[in-house]
Amino acid sequence: MYASDAPINWKRNLTIAWIGCFLTGAAFSLVMPFLPLYVEQLGVTGHSALNMWSGLVFSITFLFSAVASPFWGGLADRKGRKIMLLRSALGMSIVMVLMGLAQDIWQFLVLRAVLGLLGGFVPNANALIATQIPRHKSGWALGTLSTGAVSGALLGPLAGGLLADSYGLRPVFFITASVLFLCFLLTLLLIREQFVPVAKKEMLHAKDVFSSLKSPKLVLCLFVTSMIIQVATGSIAPILTLYVRELAGNVSNIAFISGMIASVPGVAALLSAPRLGKLGDRIGPEKILIVALIVSVLLLVPMAFVQTPWQLGVLRFLLGAADGALLPVVQTLLVYNSTNQIAGRIFSYNQSFRDIGNVTGPLIGASVSASYGFRAVFFVTAGVVLFNAVYTAFSLRRTRRAPLPSADGENDDNPVVN
Structure with missing residues:
Protein backbone atom coordinates (compact mmCIF):
# COMPACT_ATOMS: atom_id res chain seq x y z
CA MET A 1 0.00 0.00 0.00
CA TYR A 2 2.82 2.37 0.78
CA ALA A 3 5.11 3.56 -1.96
CA SER A 4 8.87 3.78 -2.09
CA ASP A 5 10.84 6.91 -1.36
CA ALA A 6 10.71 7.96 -5.03
CA PRO A 7 9.15 11.39 -5.53
CA ILE A 8 5.39 11.39 -5.93
CA ASN A 9 3.91 12.68 -9.18
CA TRP A 10 1.26 14.85 -7.53
CA LYS A 11 -0.10 15.96 -10.91
CA ARG A 12 -0.93 12.37 -11.80
CA ASN A 13 -2.49 11.85 -8.39
CA LEU A 14 -4.56 15.00 -8.95
CA THR A 15 -5.75 13.69 -12.32
CA ILE A 16 -6.76 10.29 -10.93
CA ALA A 17 -8.37 11.88 -7.86
CA TRP A 18 -10.35 14.16 -10.20
CA ILE A 19 -11.58 11.14 -12.15
CA GLY A 20 -12.48 9.41 -8.87
CA CYS A 21 -14.43 12.45 -7.64
CA PHE A 22 -16.17 12.67 -11.02
CA LEU A 23 -17.19 9.00 -10.91
CA THR A 24 -18.40 9.14 -7.30
CA GLY A 25 -20.27 12.41 -7.97
CA ALA A 26 -21.94 10.82 -10.99
CA ALA A 27 -22.68 7.60 -9.09
CA PHE A 28 -24.40 9.43 -6.23
CA SER A 29 -26.50 11.60 -8.52
CA LEU A 30 -27.39 8.81 -10.98
CA VAL A 31 -30.19 7.59 -8.70
CA MET A 32 -31.52 11.04 -7.73
CA PRO A 33 -34.00 11.58 -10.62
CA PHE A 34 -35.98 8.41 -9.84
CA LEU A 35 -35.50 8.06 -6.09
CA PRO A 36 -39.20 8.79 -5.33
CA LEU A 37 -40.20 6.33 -8.08
CA TYR A 38 -38.07 3.61 -6.49
CA VAL A 39 -39.58 4.38 -3.09
CA GLU A 40 -43.01 3.94 -4.69
CA GLN A 41 -41.90 0.68 -6.33
CA LEU A 42 -40.89 -0.60 -2.89
CA GLY A 43 -44.50 -0.35 -1.72
CA VAL A 44 -45.00 3.20 -0.42
CA THR A 45 -48.35 4.63 -1.55
CA GLY A 46 -50.19 7.89 -0.95
CA HIS A 47 -48.98 11.41 -1.66
CA SER A 48 -47.98 12.38 1.88
CA ALA A 49 -46.33 9.03 2.65
CA LEU A 50 -44.40 9.13 -0.61
CA ASN A 51 -43.14 12.65 0.11
CA MET A 52 -42.16 11.74 3.66
CA TRP A 53 -40.26 8.58 2.72
CA SER A 54 -38.56 10.23 -0.27
CA GLY A 55 -37.30 13.04 1.95
CA LEU A 56 -36.21 10.57 4.62
CA VAL A 57 -34.21 8.27 2.33
CA PHE A 58 -32.58 11.30 0.73
CA SER A 59 -31.54 13.07 3.93
CA ILE A 60 -30.51 10.03 6.00
CA THR A 61 -27.41 9.52 3.84
CA PHE A 62 -26.12 13.01 4.66
CA LEU A 63 -27.07 12.63 8.32
CA PHE A 64 -25.05 9.44 8.78
CA SER A 65 -22.20 10.85 6.71
CA ALA A 66 -21.97 13.81 9.10
CA VAL A 67 -21.67 11.39 12.02
CA ALA A 68 -19.14 9.07 10.38
CA SER A 69 -16.83 11.60 8.70
CA PRO A 70 -14.76 12.50 11.80
CA PHE A 71 -14.11 8.81 12.49
CA TRP A 72 -12.89 8.16 8.94
CA GLY A 73 -10.83 11.37 9.03
CA GLY A 74 -9.03 10.22 12.17
CA LEU A 75 -8.40 6.80 10.62
CA ALA A 76 -7.05 8.50 7.49
CA ASP A 77 -4.57 10.51 9.57
CA ARG A 78 -3.44 7.27 11.24
CA LYS A 79 -3.48 4.78 8.35
CA GLY A 80 -3.24 6.94 5.23
CA ARG A 81 -5.64 8.63 2.81
CA LYS A 82 -5.34 6.19 -0.11
CA ILE A 83 -6.70 3.29 1.94
CA MET A 84 -9.68 5.48 2.89
CA LEU A 85 -10.37 6.18 -0.78
CA LEU A 86 -10.30 2.43 -1.48
CA ARG A 87 -12.52 1.68 1.52
CA SER A 88 -15.06 4.29 0.44
CA ALA A 89 -15.24 3.33 -3.26
CA LEU A 90 -15.48 -0.43 -2.63
CA GLY A 91 -17.91 -0.07 0.27
CA MET A 92 -20.26 2.19 -1.68
CA SER A 93 -20.09 -0.18 -4.67
CA ILE A 94 -21.26 -3.10 -2.53
CA VAL A 95 -24.05 -1.04 -0.94
CA MET A 96 -25.31 0.05 -4.38
CA VAL A 97 -25.65 -3.61 -5.41
CA LEU A 98 -27.64 -4.32 -2.25
CA MET A 99 -29.88 -1.29 -2.94
CA GLY A 100 -30.74 -2.77 -6.31
CA LEU A 101 -31.80 -5.96 -4.50
CA ALA A 102 -33.85 -4.22 -1.75
CA GLN A 103 -37.34 -5.68 -1.27
CA ASP A 104 -38.99 -3.10 1.00
CA ILE A 105 -38.63 0.51 2.06
CA TRP A 106 -37.01 -0.32 5.42
CA GLN A 107 -34.20 -2.26 3.77
CA PHE A 108 -33.65 0.64 1.39
CA LEU A 109 -33.64 3.17 4.25
CA VAL A 110 -31.02 1.17 6.18
CA LEU A 111 -28.86 0.84 3.06
CA ARG A 112 -29.07 4.60 2.42
CA ALA A 113 -27.84 5.12 6.00
CA VAL A 114 -24.98 2.64 5.44
CA LEU A 115 -24.10 4.51 2.24
CA GLY A 116 -23.64 7.64 4.34
CA LEU A 117 -21.50 5.74 6.85
CA LEU A 118 -19.21 4.38 4.14
CA GLY A 119 -18.90 7.58 2.08
CA GLY A 120 -16.10 10.10 2.24
CA PHE A 121 -14.26 9.69 -1.06
CA VAL A 122 -14.27 13.41 -1.87
CA PRO A 123 -12.99 14.79 1.50
CA ASN A 124 -10.28 12.13 1.62
CA ALA A 125 -9.28 12.95 -1.96
CA ASN A 126 -9.02 16.59 -0.91
CA ALA A 127 -6.88 15.65 2.10
CA LEU A 128 -4.60 13.47 -0.03
CA ILE A 129 -4.02 16.14 -2.67
CA ALA A 130 -3.73 18.95 -0.09
CA THR A 131 -0.82 17.19 1.60
CA GLN A 132 1.06 16.56 -1.65
CA ILE A 133 0.78 19.74 -3.73
CA PRO A 134 3.05 22.79 -3.44
CA ARG A 135 1.28 25.21 -1.13
CA HIS A 136 1.42 28.09 -3.61
CA LYS A 137 -0.72 26.00 -5.99
CA SER A 138 -3.31 24.92 -3.40
CA GLY A 139 -6.10 27.15 -4.68
CA TRP A 140 -5.74 26.05 -8.29
CA ALA A 141 -5.37 22.35 -7.43
CA LEU A 142 -8.30 22.18 -4.99
CA GLY A 143 -10.43 24.32 -7.29
CA THR A 144 -9.68 21.92 -10.14
CA LEU A 145 -10.40 18.90 -7.95
CA SER A 146 -13.76 20.36 -6.92
CA THR A 147 -14.86 20.42 -10.56
CA GLY A 148 -14.67 16.61 -10.64
CA ALA A 149 -17.56 16.03 -8.23
CA VAL A 150 -19.47 18.99 -9.74
CA SER A 151 -19.12 17.56 -13.26
CA GLY A 152 -20.23 14.13 -12.10
CA ALA A 153 -23.20 15.58 -10.22
CA LEU A 154 -24.26 17.50 -13.34
CA LEU A 155 -24.08 14.56 -15.72
CA GLY A 156 -25.32 11.94 -13.26
CA PRO A 157 -29.04 12.85 -13.22
CA LEU A 158 -29.17 13.02 -17.03
CA ALA A 159 -27.45 9.63 -17.36
CA GLY A 160 -29.58 8.16 -14.56
CA GLY A 161 -32.82 9.28 -16.17
CA LEU A 162 -31.82 7.86 -19.56
CA LEU A 163 -30.67 4.56 -18.05
CA ALA A 164 -33.84 4.22 -15.96
CA ASP A 165 -36.01 4.81 -19.04
CA SER A 166 -33.98 2.29 -21.03
CA TYR A 167 -33.34 -0.52 -18.53
CA GLY A 168 -35.62 0.06 -15.52
CA LEU A 169 -34.91 1.31 -12.01
CA ARG A 170 -33.08 -1.60 -10.37
CA PRO A 171 -30.43 -2.03 -13.11
CA VAL A 172 -29.31 1.58 -12.57
CA PHE A 173 -28.10 0.64 -9.09
CA PHE A 174 -26.00 -2.16 -10.55
CA ILE A 175 -24.57 0.19 -13.20
CA THR A 176 -23.78 2.69 -10.43
CA ALA A 177 -22.01 -0.05 -8.47
CA SER A 178 -19.89 -0.80 -11.55
CA VAL A 179 -18.91 2.87 -11.82
CA LEU A 180 -17.85 2.93 -8.17
CA PHE A 181 -15.88 -0.30 -8.59
CA LEU A 182 -14.05 1.27 -11.55
CA CYS A 183 -13.20 4.16 -9.22
CA PHE A 184 -11.82 1.62 -6.73
CA LEU A 185 -9.61 0.01 -9.38
CA LEU A 186 -8.24 3.31 -10.68
CA THR A 187 -7.39 4.42 -7.14
CA LEU A 188 -5.78 1.08 -6.29
CA LEU A 189 -3.61 0.94 -9.40
CA LEU A 190 -2.71 4.56 -10.14
CA ILE A 191 -2.70 6.71 -6.99
CA ARG A 192 0.53 6.73 -5.00
CA GLU A 193 1.01 7.82 -1.43
CA GLN A 194 4.02 7.91 0.85
CA PHE A 195 2.62 7.51 4.33
CA VAL A 196 4.11 6.26 7.57
CA PRO A 197 1.34 4.78 9.77
CA VAL A 198 0.93 6.52 13.12
CA ALA A 199 0.38 4.51 16.29
CA LYS A 200 -3.04 5.09 17.83
CA LYS A 201 -1.50 6.25 21.10
CA GLU A 202 0.44 8.94 19.22
CA MET A 203 -2.66 10.39 17.58
Whole structure:
Protein backbone atom coordinates (compact mmCIF):
# COMPACT_ATOMS: atom_id res chain seq x y z
CA MET A 1 0.00 0.00 0.00
CA TYR A 2 2.82 2.37 0.78
CA ALA A 3 5.11 3.56 -1.96
CA SER A 4 8.87 3.78 -2.09
CA ASP A 5 10.84 6.91 -1.36
CA ALA A 6 10.71 7.96 -5.03
CA PRO A 7 9.15 11.39 -5.53
CA ILE A 8 5.39 11.39 -5.93
CA ASN A 9 3.91 12.68 -9.18
CA TRP A 10 1.26 14.85 -7.53
CA LYS A 11 -0.10 15.96 -10.91
CA ARG A 12 -0.93 12.37 -11.80
CA ASN A 13 -2.49 11.85 -8.39
CA LEU A 14 -4.56 15.00 -8.95
CA THR A 15 -5.75 13.69 -12.32
CA ILE A 16 -6.76 10.29 -10.93
CA ALA A 17 -8.37 11.88 -7.86
CA TRP A 18 -10.35 14.16 -10.20
CA ILE A 19 -11.58 11.14 -12.15
CA GLY A 20 -12.48 9.41 -8.87
CA CYS A 21 -14.43 12.45 -7.64
CA PHE A 22 -16.17 12.67 -11.02
CA LEU A 23 -17.19 9.00 -10.91
CA THR A 24 -18.40 9.14 -7.30
CA GLY A 25 -20.27 12.41 -7.97
CA ALA A 26 -21.94 10.82 -10.99
CA ALA A 27 -22.68 7.60 -9.09
CA PHE A 28 -24.40 9.43 -6.23
CA SER A 29 -26.50 11.60 -8.52
CA LEU A 30 -27.39 8.81 -10.98
CA VAL A 31 -30.19 7.59 -8.70
CA MET A 32 -31.52 11.04 -7.73
CA PRO A 33 -34.00 11.58 -10.62
CA PHE A 34 -35.98 8.41 -9.84
CA LEU A 35 -35.50 8.06 -6.09
CA PRO A 36 -39.20 8.79 -5.33
CA LEU A 37 -40.20 6.33 -8.08
CA TYR A 38 -38.07 3.61 -6.49
CA VAL A 39 -39.58 4.38 -3.09
CA GLU A 40 -43.01 3.94 -4.69
CA GLN A 41 -41.90 0.68 -6.33
CA LEU A 42 -40.89 -0.60 -2.89
CA GLY A 43 -44.50 -0.35 -1.72
CA VAL A 44 -45.00 3.20 -0.42
CA THR A 45 -48.35 4.63 -1.55
CA GLY A 46 -50.19 7.89 -0.95
CA HIS A 47 -48.98 11.41 -1.66
CA SER A 48 -47.98 12.38 1.88
CA ALA A 49 -46.33 9.03 2.65
CA LEU A 50 -44.40 9.13 -0.61
CA ASN A 51 -43.14 12.65 0.11
CA MET A 52 -42.16 11.74 3.66
CA TRP A 53 -40.26 8.58 2.72
CA SER A 54 -38.56 10.23 -0.27
CA GLY A 55 -37.30 13.04 1.95
CA LEU A 56 -36.21 10.57 4.62
CA VAL A 57 -34.21 8.27 2.33
CA PHE A 58 -32.58 11.30 0.73
CA SER A 59 -31.54 13.07 3.93
CA ILE A 60 -30.51 10.03 6.00
CA THR A 61 -27.41 9.52 3.84
CA PHE A 62 -26.12 13.01 4.66
CA LEU A 63 -27.07 12.63 8.32
CA PHE A 64 -25.05 9.44 8.78
CA SER A 65 -22.20 10.85 6.71
CA ALA A 66 -21.97 13.81 9.10
CA VAL A 67 -21.67 11.39 12.02
CA ALA A 68 -19.14 9.07 10.38
CA SER A 69 -16.83 11.60 8.70
CA PRO A 70 -14.76 12.50 11.80
CA PHE A 71 -14.11 8.81 12.49
CA TRP A 72 -12.89 8.16 8.94
CA GLY A 73 -10.83 11.37 9.03
CA GLY A 74 -9.03 10.22 12.17
CA LEU A 75 -8.40 6.80 10.62
CA ALA A 76 -7.05 8.50 7.49
CA ASP A 77 -4.57 10.51 9.57
CA ARG A 78 -3.44 7.27 11.24
CA LYS A 79 -3.48 4.78 8.35
CA GLY A 80 -3.24 6.94 5.23
CA ARG A 81 -5.64 8.63 2.81
CA LYS A 82 -5.34 6.19 -0.11
CA ILE A 83 -6.70 3.29 1.94
CA MET A 84 -9.68 5.48 2.89
CA LEU A 85 -10.37 6.18 -0.78
CA LEU A 86 -10.30 2.43 -1.48
CA ARG A 87 -12.52 1.68 1.52
CA SER A 88 -15.06 4.29 0.44
CA ALA A 89 -15.24 3.33 -3.26
CA LEU A 90 -15.48 -0.43 -2.63
CA GLY A 91 -17.91 -0.07 0.27
CA MET A 92 -20.26 2.19 -1.68
CA SER A 93 -20.09 -0.18 -4.67
CA ILE A 94 -21.26 -3.10 -2.53
CA VAL A 95 -24.05 -1.04 -0.94
CA MET A 96 -25.31 0.05 -4.38
CA VAL A 97 -25.65 -3.61 -5.41
CA LEU A 98 -27.64 -4.32 -2.25
CA MET A 99 -29.88 -1.29 -2.94
CA GLY A 100 -30.74 -2.77 -6.31
CA LEU A 101 -31.80 -5.96 -4.50
CA ALA A 102 -33.85 -4.22 -1.75
CA GLN A 103 -37.34 -5.68 -1.27
CA ASP A 104 -38.99 -3.10 1.00
CA ILE A 105 -38.63 0.51 2.06
CA TRP A 106 -37.01 -0.32 5.42
CA GLN A 107 -34.20 -2.26 3.77
CA PHE A 108 -33.65 0.64 1.39
CA LEU A 109 -33.64 3.17 4.25
CA VAL A 110 -31.02 1.17 6.18
CA LEU A 111 -28.86 0.84 3.06
CA ARG A 112 -29.07 4.60 2.42
CA ALA A 113 -27.84 5.12 6.00
CA VAL A 114 -24.98 2.64 5.44
CA LEU A 115 -24.10 4.51 2.24
CA GLY A 116 -23.64 7.64 4.34
CA LEU A 117 -21.50 5.74 6.85
CA LEU A 118 -19.21 4.38 4.14
CA GLY A 119 -18.90 7.58 2.08
CA GLY A 120 -16.10 10.10 2.24
CA PHE A 121 -14.26 9.69 -1.06
CA VAL A 122 -14.27 13.41 -1.87
CA PRO A 123 -12.99 14.79 1.50
CA ASN A 124 -10.28 12.13 1.62
CA ALA A 125 -9.28 12.95 -1.96
CA ASN A 126 -9.02 16.59 -0.91
CA ALA A 127 -6.88 15.65 2.10
CA LEU A 128 -4.60 13.47 -0.03
CA ILE A 129 -4.02 16.14 -2.67
CA ALA A 130 -3.73 18.95 -0.09
CA THR A 131 -0.82 17.19 1.60
CA GLN A 132 1.06 16.56 -1.65
CA ILE A 133 0.78 19.74 -3.73
CA PRO A 134 3.05 22.79 -3.44
CA ARG A 135 1.28 25.21 -1.13
CA HIS A 136 1.42 28.09 -3.61
CA LYS A 137 -0.72 26.00 -5.99
CA SER A 138 -3.31 24.92 -3.40
CA GLY A 139 -6.10 27.15 -4.68
CA TRP A 140 -5.74 26.05 -8.29
CA ALA A 141 -5.37 22.35 -7.43
CA LEU A 142 -8.30 22.18 -4.99
CA GLY A 143 -10.43 24.32 -7.29
CA THR A 144 -9.68 21.92 -10.14
CA LEU A 145 -10.40 18.90 -7.95
CA SER A 146 -13.76 20.36 -6.92
CA THR A 147 -14.86 20.42 -10.56
CA GLY A 148 -14.67 16.61 -10.64
CA ALA A 149 -17.56 16.03 -8.23
CA VAL A 150 -19.47 18.99 -9.74
CA SER A 151 -19.12 17.56 -13.26
CA GLY A 152 -20.23 14.13 -12.10
CA ALA A 153 -23.20 15.58 -10.22
CA LEU A 154 -24.26 17.50 -13.34
CA LEU A 155 -24.08 14.56 -15.72
CA GLY A 156 -25.32 11.94 -13.26
CA PRO A 157 -29.04 12.85 -13.22
CA LEU A 158 -29.17 13.02 -17.03
CA ALA A 159 -27.45 9.63 -17.36
CA GLY A 160 -29.58 8.16 -14.56
CA GLY A 161 -32.82 9.28 -16.17
CA LEU A 162 -31.82 7.86 -19.56
CA LEU A 163 -30.67 4.56 -18.05
CA ALA A 164 -33.84 4.22 -15.96
CA ASP A 165 -36.01 4.81 -19.04
CA SER A 166 -33.98 2.29 -21.03
CA TYR A 167 -33.34 -0.52 -18.53
CA GLY A 168 -35.62 0.06 -15.52
CA LEU A 169 -34.91 1.31 -12.01
CA ARG A 170 -33.08 -1.60 -10.37
CA PRO A 171 -30.43 -2.03 -13.11
CA VAL A 172 -29.31 1.58 -12.57
CA PHE A 173 -28.10 0.64 -9.09
CA PHE A 174 -26.00 -2.16 -10.55
CA ILE A 175 -24.57 0.19 -13.20
CA THR A 176 -23.78 2.69 -10.43
CA ALA A 177 -22.01 -0.05 -8.47
CA SER A 178 -19.89 -0.80 -11.55
CA VAL A 179 -18.91 2.87 -11.82
CA LEU A 180 -17.85 2.93 -8.17
CA PHE A 181 -15.88 -0.30 -8.59
CA LEU A 182 -14.05 1.27 -11.55
CA CYS A 183 -13.20 4.16 -9.22
CA PHE A 184 -11.82 1.62 -6.73
CA LEU A 185 -9.61 0.01 -9.38
CA LEU A 186 -8.24 3.31 -10.68
CA THR A 187 -7.39 4.42 -7.14
CA LEU A 188 -5.78 1.08 -6.29
CA LEU A 189 -3.61 0.94 -9.40
CA LEU A 190 -2.71 4.56 -10.14
CA ILE A 191 -2.70 6.71 -6.99
CA ARG A 192 0.53 6.73 -5.00
CA GLU A 193 1.01 7.82 -1.43
CA GLN A 194 4.02 7.91 0.85
CA PHE A 195 2.62 7.51 4.33
CA VAL A 196 4.11 6.26 7.57
CA PRO A 197 1.34 4.78 9.77
CA VAL A 198 0.93 6.52 13.12
CA ALA A 199 0.38 4.51 16.29
CA LYS A 200 -3.04 5.09 17.83
CA LYS A 201 -1.50 6.25 21.10
CA GLU A 202 0.44 8.94 19.22
CA MET A 203 -2.66 10.39 17.58
CA LEU A 204 -3.91 13.74 18.79
CA HIS A 205 -7.33 13.70 20.44
CA ALA A 206 -10.07 15.89 19.03
CA LYS A 207 -9.45 18.57 21.65
CA ASP A 208 -5.72 18.54 20.89
CA VAL A 209 -6.42 18.80 17.15
CA PHE A 210 -8.07 22.19 17.63
CA SER A 211 -5.57 23.39 20.21
CA SER A 212 -2.76 22.62 17.73
CA LEU A 213 -4.27 24.98 15.16
CA LYS A 214 -2.78 28.44 14.82
CA SER A 215 -6.26 29.97 14.40
CA PRO A 216 -8.89 27.56 15.75
CA LYS A 217 -11.64 30.20 15.65
CA LEU A 218 -10.92 30.87 11.98
CA VAL A 219 -11.06 27.14 11.20
CA LEU A 220 -14.41 26.90 13.00
CA CYS A 221 -15.60 29.87 10.95
CA LEU A 222 -14.56 28.03 7.77
CA PHE A 223 -16.54 24.98 8.89
CA VAL A 224 -19.61 27.18 9.41
CA THR A 225 -19.06 28.72 5.98
CA SER A 226 -19.07 25.25 4.39
CA MET A 227 -22.34 24.50 6.15
CA ILE A 228 -23.98 27.76 5.07
CA ILE A 229 -22.89 27.25 1.46
CA GLN A 230 -24.85 23.97 1.46
CA VAL A 231 -27.77 25.54 3.34
CA ALA A 232 -27.99 28.29 0.71
CA THR A 233 -27.90 25.77 -2.12
CA GLY A 234 -30.29 23.31 -0.49
CA SER A 235 -32.86 25.87 0.70
CA ILE A 236 -33.77 26.69 -2.90
CA ALA A 237 -33.85 23.09 -4.15
CA PRO A 238 -37.31 22.09 -2.79
CA ILE A 239 -39.07 25.11 -4.28
CA LEU A 240 -37.20 25.60 -7.55
CA THR A 241 -39.52 23.64 -9.85
CA LEU A 242 -42.65 25.15 -8.27
CA TYR A 243 -41.17 28.67 -8.47
CA VAL A 244 -40.29 28.17 -12.13
CA ARG A 245 -43.84 26.97 -12.80
CA GLU A 246 -45.21 30.09 -11.09
CA LEU A 247 -42.99 32.26 -13.30
CA ALA A 248 -43.57 30.37 -16.56
CA GLY A 249 -47.28 29.75 -16.29
CA ASN A 250 -48.87 26.84 -18.10
CA VAL A 251 -46.18 25.53 -20.43
CA SER A 252 -45.71 21.95 -21.56
CA ASN A 253 -41.95 21.71 -21.00
CA ILE A 254 -41.80 22.88 -17.38
CA ALA A 255 -39.62 19.90 -16.36
CA PHE A 256 -37.05 20.74 -19.03
CA ILE A 257 -36.99 24.44 -18.07
CA SER A 258 -36.65 23.60 -14.38
CA GLY A 259 -33.87 21.12 -15.09
CA MET A 260 -31.95 23.71 -17.09
CA ILE A 261 -32.29 26.34 -14.37
CA ALA A 262 -31.30 23.78 -11.73
CA SER A 263 -28.14 22.83 -13.61
CA VAL A 264 -26.78 26.23 -14.71
CA PRO A 265 -25.11 27.03 -11.34
CA GLY A 266 -23.14 23.81 -11.61
CA VAL A 267 -22.02 24.66 -15.14
CA ALA A 268 -20.91 28.12 -13.99
CA ALA A 269 -19.08 26.68 -10.97
CA LEU A 270 -17.34 24.20 -13.24
CA LEU A 271 -16.02 27.07 -15.35
CA SER A 272 -15.12 29.43 -12.53
CA ALA A 273 -13.63 27.21 -9.80
CA PRO A 274 -10.12 26.59 -11.24
CA ARG A 275 -9.79 30.21 -12.46
CA LEU A 276 -10.87 31.74 -9.17
CA GLY A 277 -8.69 29.25 -7.29
CA LYS A 278 -5.70 30.37 -9.34
CA LEU A 279 -6.61 34.01 -8.71
CA GLY A 280 -6.81 33.23 -4.98
CA ASP A 281 -3.28 31.80 -5.12
CA ARG A 282 -2.14 35.15 -6.51
CA ILE A 283 -4.09 37.70 -4.48
CA GLY A 284 -5.02 35.65 -1.41
CA PRO A 285 -7.94 33.25 -0.83
CA GLU A 286 -9.34 35.46 1.94
CA LYS A 287 -10.24 38.22 -0.54
CA ILE A 288 -11.88 35.76 -2.91
CA LEU A 289 -13.95 34.28 -0.06
CA ILE A 290 -15.35 37.61 1.17
CA VAL A 291 -16.08 38.95 -2.32
CA ALA A 292 -17.80 35.69 -3.36
CA LEU A 293 -20.03 35.76 -0.25
CA ILE A 294 -21.04 39.39 -0.84
CA VAL A 295 -21.72 38.74 -4.54
CA SER A 296 -23.88 35.76 -3.53
CA VAL A 297 -26.02 38.01 -1.33
CA LEU A 298 -26.36 40.58 -4.12
CA LEU A 299 -27.54 37.87 -6.53
CA LEU A 300 -29.93 36.08 -4.15
CA VAL A 301 -32.03 39.16 -3.36
CA PRO A 302 -33.01 39.95 -7.00
CA MET A 303 -34.14 36.33 -7.44
CA ALA A 304 -37.13 37.18 -5.27
CA PHE A 305 -38.21 39.84 -7.79
CA VAL A 306 -37.74 38.05 -11.14
CA GLN A 307 -40.68 37.87 -13.49
CA THR A 308 -39.54 35.26 -16.01
CA PRO A 309 -37.63 31.95 -15.84
CA TRP A 310 -34.78 33.27 -18.02
CA GLN A 311 -34.14 36.11 -15.54
CA LEU A 312 -33.90 33.50 -12.76
CA GLY A 313 -31.61 31.38 -14.95
CA VAL A 314 -29.20 34.26 -15.58
CA LEU A 315 -29.00 35.12 -11.87
CA ARG A 316 -28.48 31.46 -10.92
CA PHE A 317 -25.68 31.16 -13.48
CA LEU A 318 -23.92 34.17 -11.96
CA LEU A 319 -24.53 32.76 -8.47
CA GLY A 320 -22.95 29.47 -9.54
CA ALA A 321 -19.89 31.35 -10.83
CA ALA A 322 -19.48 32.98 -7.40
CA ASP A 323 -20.20 29.77 -5.51
CA GLY A 324 -17.59 27.97 -7.60
CA ALA A 325 -14.97 29.85 -5.62
CA LEU A 326 -16.38 29.25 -2.16
CA LEU A 327 -15.70 25.60 -1.33
CA PRO A 328 -12.22 25.48 -2.95
CA VAL A 329 -11.25 28.71 -1.16
CA VAL A 330 -12.47 27.32 2.17
CA GLN A 331 -10.44 24.16 1.55
CA THR A 332 -7.37 26.20 0.62
CA LEU A 333 -7.61 28.18 3.85
CA LEU A 334 -8.00 24.92 5.77
CA VAL A 335 -4.77 23.71 4.13
CA TYR A 336 -2.99 26.90 5.20
CA ASN A 337 -4.25 26.61 8.77
CA SER A 338 -3.59 22.94 9.50
CA THR A 339 -0.67 20.51 9.44
CA ASN A 340 -0.36 17.25 7.52
CA GLN A 341 -0.73 15.32 10.77
CA ILE A 342 -4.34 16.43 11.18
CA ALA A 343 -5.36 17.18 7.57
CA GLY A 344 -7.62 14.13 7.30
CA ARG A 345 -9.61 15.06 10.39
CA ILE A 346 -9.86 18.74 9.47
CA PHE A 347 -11.27 17.89 6.03
CA SER A 348 -13.61 15.30 7.54
CA TYR A 349 -14.93 17.79 10.10
CA ASN A 350 -15.51 20.18 7.23
CA GLN A 351 -17.43 17.43 5.41
CA SER A 352 -19.60 16.89 8.49
CA PHE A 353 -20.58 20.55 8.50
CA ARG A 354 -21.38 20.33 4.78
CA ASP A 355 -23.59 17.29 5.41
CA ILE A 356 -25.43 19.14 8.18
CA GLY A 357 -26.05 21.94 5.66
CA ASN A 358 -27.32 19.41 3.12
CA VAL A 359 -29.87 18.17 5.65
CA THR A 360 -31.01 21.52 7.09
CA GLY A 361 -31.05 23.58 3.87
CA PRO A 362 -34.05 21.85 2.24
CA LEU A 363 -35.91 21.84 5.58
CA ILE A 364 -35.44 25.60 5.93
CA GLY A 365 -36.51 26.24 2.32
CA ALA A 366 -39.60 24.07 2.61
CA SER A 367 -40.63 25.60 5.94
CA VAL A 368 -40.18 29.22 4.84
CA SER A 369 -41.99 28.68 1.53
CA ALA A 370 -44.89 26.93 3.28
CA SER A 371 -45.34 29.85 5.68
CA TYR A 372 -44.39 32.92 3.63
CA GLY A 373 -44.24 31.92 -0.04
CA PHE A 374 -41.51 31.09 -2.53
CA ARG A 375 -39.98 34.55 -2.79
CA ALA A 376 -39.37 34.76 0.96
CA VAL A 377 -36.93 31.85 0.69
CA PHE A 378 -34.48 34.02 -1.27
CA PHE A 379 -34.60 36.79 1.35
CA VAL A 380 -33.99 34.34 4.19
CA THR A 381 -31.16 32.64 2.30
CA ALA A 382 -29.57 36.02 1.48
CA GLY A 383 -29.77 36.96 5.16
CA VAL A 384 -28.02 33.75 6.20
CA VAL A 385 -25.23 34.29 3.65
CA LEU A 386 -24.88 37.95 4.70
CA PHE A 387 -24.46 36.89 8.32
CA ASN A 388 -21.79 34.44 7.19
CA ALA A 389 -19.97 37.15 5.19
CA VAL A 390 -19.83 39.44 8.24
CA TYR A 391 -18.80 36.61 10.57
CA THR A 392 -16.08 35.46 8.14
CA ALA A 393 -14.73 38.98 7.57
CA PHE A 394 -14.53 39.50 11.34
CA SER A 395 -12.74 36.15 11.85
CA LEU A 396 -10.25 36.85 9.05
CA ARG A 397 -9.52 40.34 10.39
CA ARG A 398 -8.63 38.89 13.79
CA THR A 399 -6.07 36.55 12.23
CA ARG A 400 -4.71 38.88 9.56
CA ARG A 401 -1.93 40.26 11.76
CA ALA A 402 -0.10 36.93 11.72
CA PRO A 403 0.88 35.34 8.38
CA LEU A 404 -0.88 32.11 7.53
CA PRO A 405 1.46 29.18 8.23
CA SER A 406 2.96 26.91 5.64
CA ALA A 407 2.09 23.64 7.32
CA ASP A 408 4.93 21.89 9.09
CA GLY A 409 7.25 24.73 8.09
CA GLU A 410 8.04 23.08 4.79
CA ASN A 411 9.25 24.89 1.69
CA ASP A 412 6.26 26.10 -0.33
CA ASP A 413 8.10 25.40 -3.57
CA ASN A 414 8.18 21.66 -2.96
CA PRO A 415 5.36 19.13 -2.81
CA VAL A 416 4.42 18.27 0.75
CA VAL A 417 4.66 14.55 1.40
CA ASN A 418 3.70 12.70 4.57
